[in-house]
Amino acid sequence: MSKNIVKPSTLPGFMELLPKDQILFNKIKDTIRKTYESFGFIPIDTPLIERSEILLAKGGGETEKQIYRFTKGDTDMALRFDLTVPLARYVAQHFPNLTFPYRRYHIGKVYRGEKSQRGRFREFYQCDVDIIGNGKLSVVYDAEIPSIIYATFRNLGFEDFTVKINNRKVLNGFFASLNISSTVDVLRSIDKLEKIGDSGVRAELKELGLPESTVDKILSFIKIQGSDGEKLEALKALDITNEIFREGIEELETVIDYVKSFGVPEKNYMIDLTIARGLDYYTGTVYETFLDDYPEIGSVCSGGRYDNLAEFYTTQKLPGVGISIGLTRLFYQLNEAGLLEGDAPSTLTKVLVVPMDETCNEYSIKVANILREEGIVSEVHFEEAKVGKKLNYANKLDIPYVILIGEDEIRRQMVSLKDMKTGDQELITIEEAIKTVK
Amino acid sequence: MSKNIVKPSTLPGFMELLPKDQILFNKIKDTIRKTYESFGFIPIDTPLIERSEILLAKGGGETEKQIYRFTKGDTDMALRFDLTVPLARYVAQHFPNLTFPYRRYHIGKVYRGEKSQRGRFREFYQCDVDIIGNGKLSVVYDAEIPSIIYATFRNLGFEDFTVKINNRKVLNGFFASLNISSTVDVLRSIDKLEKIGDSGVRAELKELGLPESTVDKILSFIKIQGSDGEKLEALKALDITNEIFREGIEELETVIDYVKSFGVPEKNYMIDLTIARGLDYYTGTVYETFLDDYPEIGSVCSGGRYDNLAEFYTTQKLPGVGISIGLTRLFYQLNEAGLLEGDAPSTLTKVLVVPMDETCNEYSIKVANILREEGIVSEVHFEEAKVGKKLNYANKLDIPYVILIGEDEIRRQMVSLKDMKTGDQELITIEEAIKTVK
Numbered sequence: 001m002s003k004n005i006v007k008p009s010t011l012p013g014f015m016e017l018l019p020k021d022q023i024l025f026n027k028i029k030d031t032i033r034k035t036y037e038s039f040g041f042i043p044i045d046t047p048l049i050e051r052s053e054i055l056l057a058k059g060g061g062e063t064e065k066q067i068y069r070f071t072k073g074d075t076d077m078a079l080r081f082d083l084t085v086p087l088a089r090y091v092a093q094h095f096p097n098l099t100f101p102y103r104r105y106h107i108g109k110v111y112r113g114e115k116s117q118r119g120r121f122r123e124f125y126q127c128d129v130d131i132i133g134n135g136k137l138s139v140v141y142d143a144e145i146p147s148i149i150y151a152t153f154r155n156l157g158f159e160d161f162t163v164k165i166n167n168r169k170v171l172n173g174f175f176a177s178l179n180i181s182s183t184v185d186v187l188r189s190i191d192k193l194e195k196i197g198d199s200g201v202r203a204e205l206k207e208l209g210l211p212e213s214t215v216d217k218i219l220s221f222i223k224i225q226g227s228d229g230e231k232l233e234a235l236k237a238l239d240i241t242n243e244i245f246r247e248g249i250e251e252l253e254t255v256i257d258y259v260k261s262f263g264v265p266e267k268n269y270m271i272d273l274t275i276a277r278g279l280d281y282y283t284g285t286v287y288e289t290f291l292d293d294y295p296e297i298g299s300v301c302s303g304g305r306y307d308n309l310a311e312f313y314t315t316q317k318l319p320g321v322g323i324s325i326g327l328t329r330l331f332y333q334l335n336e337a338g339l340l341e342g343d344a345p346s347t348l349t350k351v352l353v354v355p356m357d358e359t360c361n362e363y364s365i366k367v368a369n370i371l372r373e374e375g376i377v378s379e380v381h382f383e384e385a386k387v388g389k390k391l392n393y394a395n396k397l398d399i400p401y402v403i404l405i406g407e408d409e410i411r412r413q414m415v416s417l418k419d420m421k422t423g424d425q426e427l428i429t430i431e432e433a434i435k436t437v438k
Numbered sequence: 439m440s441k442n443i444v445k446p447s448t449l450p451g452f453m454e455l456l457p458k459d460q461i462l463f464n465k466i467k468d469t470i471r472k473t474y475e476s477f478g479f480i481p482i483d484t485p486l487i488e489r490s491e492i493l494l495a496k497g498g499g500e501t502e503k504q505i506y507r508f509t510k511g512d513t514d515m516a517l518r519f520d521l522t523v524p525l526a527r528y529v530a531q532h533f534p535n536l537t538f539p540y541r542r543y544h545i546g547k548v549y550r551g552e553k554s555q556r557g558r559f560r561e562f563y564q565c566d567v568d569i570i571g572n573g574k575l576s577v578v579y580d581a582e583i584p585s586i587i588y589a590t591f592r593n594l595g596f597e598d599f600t601v602k603i604n605n606r607k608v609l610n611g612f613f614a615s616l617n618i619s620s621t622v623d624v625l626r627s628i629d630k631l632e633k634i635g636d637s638g639v640r641a642e643l644k645e646l647g648l649p650e651s652t653v654d655k656i657l658s659f660i661k662i663q664g665s666d667g668e669k670l671e672a673l674k675a676l677d678i679t680n681e682i683f684r685e686g687i688e689e690l691e692t693v694i695d696y697v698k699s700f701g702v703p704e705k706n707y708m709i710d711l712t713i714a715r716g717l718d719y720y721t722g723t724v725y726e727t728f729l730d731d732y733p734e735i736g737s738v739c740s741g742g743r744y745d746n747l748a749e750f751y752t753t754q755k756l757p758g759v760g761i762s763i764g765l766t767r768l769f770y771q772l773n774e775a776g777l778l779e780g781d782a783p784s785t786l787t788k789v790l791v792v793p794m795d796e797t798c799n800e801y802s803i804k805v806a807n808i809l810r811e812e813g814i815v816s817e818v819h820f821e822e823a824k825v826g827k828k829l830n831y832a833n834k835l836d837i838p839y840v841i842l843i844g845e846d847e848i849r850r851q852m853v854s855l856k857d858m859k860t861g862d863q864e865l866i867t868i869e870e871a872i873k874t875v876k
Contacts, residue, residue, distance in 0.1 A: 008531035040787035040817030070508030349478035379478030
C-alpha cells in the first residue's frame, strides 16, 4: 500500500521531551505542586480557551500581537497567555462561592506566539500561587511569599538562591518627590540595570528627558548598598516626605522583618532597590529570584502585590499577592546549565519481570502483581525474545532490577533477582526480593 | 474611575470547577495516574497545538468538522482532538530514541468543537495508556489491559463494573464467511445494540441491503449467551472455516485465559460479542467498560488492539494496544449520578493557625512551619479580623482543625487545638497537636 507519509515533527517553539527528560520534568512539576499544596493553596484548572473579549479586556501591545486568536462559528476566542487573567475572570465569576483570603495555585500551559528563538517557548508551563483578599489583604501575606519561594527551591534541591525584594511604593514615591511623571518608563529602564549596566540606564533615562541631576539621584538611589537594615536606614535618611514613599518603606520593613520569622535564612533574601518588575500591574511588594551561581538564567520566580486583580470583570476590589515560575523555560535553562544531570531513569519501573518462555507467563504475572501491591512499580516483558534482548530492554530504560522466572523458580516458588548495576543474581523468595528492591 | 466591565464567563462546553469539585477531580486524576505508573507506563506530554497536516493526516468526517483549526503567520495549525494521533506522531518522530515495547501513559486535554449539549464537553481530559510494539506485539499484552482497567477502577473505589471484551477478527471473519463487504457499516450498527435494540439494529442492517437470512445470522451470532467458556465453544461450533475467524477465536481465548491469570475477578470481565468499537481503527481485541449499576453512563473506559499505529507518519510497522478514559465526561456523569458525594473538603489545608492579634503572628508562623515539616498542610490566617470570622473561614473550607495562638499559648509554648467537628478545644504541646491531627 503506497501512502503519503507526513513528516512527523512538532511546531517550532514547542517543547517536547523524551522519556528521561519527561520524568525529570514531571518530578520538578510534582515538587512545585506539593510545596504549593503544603501551604494550603487550592487547585484550579481553567479552560485553555477563553473568549478574546475576556483575555484582551486589558489590551495593549505585545499581548495582542502574540495571542493565538481564532473563531469557531460566531465565537471569537483565544488561548490564554498567562494564568493571571483567567484567575481574575474566575474570581470575578465565582466570587460568591469562594472564601477569602482565597489561596489558589495553578500549574498549566499558556501560549504566546513569540518570535521563535533558542530558549523561548510558545507553549510553556506556568506555576502560580496567589492570595486574593476581599477588599483588603494583610501585608504579612507579602512576607509569606518569599517563604513559599524558599520552600519550593529548597525542595527542588537548590541552596544558593536569593529572593530579591523591593516595593513599588518606594520607587513611585521617590519618583514623585523628583517630580517625574513618566514612572513606568523610568521603571522599565531601572529593571534593565543588570542587563545594560549603569551607562545603559543613564542613557535611557536621559532619553526620557530627565535633567542630569535627577538622573544622578535615581542612579545613586537604586545603588544604595549594605545590609537590609542599612538599606532601610539609608532610605529613611533620604528624608523624603512623600506619603507613598513613607508607606513603601514601612511595608518593606514589615515584609523584611516577617520573612525572617517565616524561617527564611538571611542568605536567601535581600532588599534590592533595582527590582521594579516592568509591568505597571504591581503596586507594592515585588519579588525576583536568582540562582546565585547562574545569574545569566535571570529570574526563576517573580511576582508581587497588586491592588486590584479583576478590575476588568467586576467592581469588587480584590487586592492580592502572588508569584509565578516559568517552568518550561526554567527546565530548559537548568538542563542547558547541566544542573539536571544525575541518574535520572528513562522509566518509573523498578522491576522488570522476565518469563523464560510462555509457560512462565502466569507465575511472572503473579510475581508482578505482588510487587505492585507492595508499591513497587513493575512490568512483565511478554514479547517472545531471547533473555539477552529482554535484559537489554531493562538496561536501555535504566530499570534497576530484573526478576527472571524459569521452570526452576516456579517449582521452588522463588525468583531470581538480578541487580542490573552489579550484575549479581540470586535465587530468593519473593519476600526477600521485595526487601532488597525496597 | 468608570470602566467597561466584561462579563466574566467561560465558553459553553468548557468545564470549570469550584474548589470542592476541583479537589475531587484532581484526586481521581491522581489515582488514574498512579495506577498507570504502577504498571510501568512512561509519561509523555505533547504540545496541544500541532500542524493541521499532522492532525488531519488520516482525515475524514467528524474530525475535520470538529477540530479547532487556525493559522498564525503562515502556519496552519490546530488543537489536538485525541491523544492517539499525537502518540503516533511522537513514536514515528522519536522512534530511534524509544525502547520497545514502548509503554506510555498520557493524561491531557483534548478539543472537539461538538454541538454543545448537556454532558458533552469541547475541552476534556483523556487518560490513555498504550503499549506499542516494534513490528510485533504479543497478544498477552491484550490481556494485561483489562487488569489495568480493573486496578484503575478498584483504586477509584468501584467494585461493580465489567470489562467487556471482544475481538474484531471474530466479527470480521464471521462477516467474511457471510460474504458481507460493508463490514464497517455493519460494525457501526452492531455497536448500537444497547442503544437502539434488536429491531433498530435489524432495520439498519436491512437498509445496508443484507438479505433477511444474513441479518438473522448476524443477530443470533451477536446474541450468543452463556459463560465465556460457553461463548467460545458456541463460536467454535459455528464451524466457520474462515482463517481470520479462527485466529480471532484463538486470540480471544488466549486473552480470556490470561485475564484470569492477571488476577481480575471473573465478575469483572466477560466476552461480549456485540462490542465492536465503531472505529475502523481497531483490528483485534476490543474493550468497553461499564458500571454495572449505571449502564446509562455508557462505557467509562474503551480501547483495543490496532495493527499499525503510525502508518501516516512512518513506514515502520507499529502494532499496539491501548485504552482511554474520558475523564471530564466520567466526572460529570459520576457527579450527576450522585456517586461523588461524601465529605470532600474545599481545601487541602488540615490546620488553620489563627493568631489572636498581630503580636501572635511570629509564634503562629513557627507553629505552621513545624506542622508543615511534619507533612501537615497548614496555613496562617493573617487578616485582621475577629476570631469568629477566622473560625468561619475554617468552617466554610471544611478545615478539620484550628490552632488558636494567644498570649497564654506563647508564654507556655503550647497551642490551643480546636476540633472543628466536635468543637472541643484543648491546650496542648505542639507534639501532642501533631499526633492528634495525624
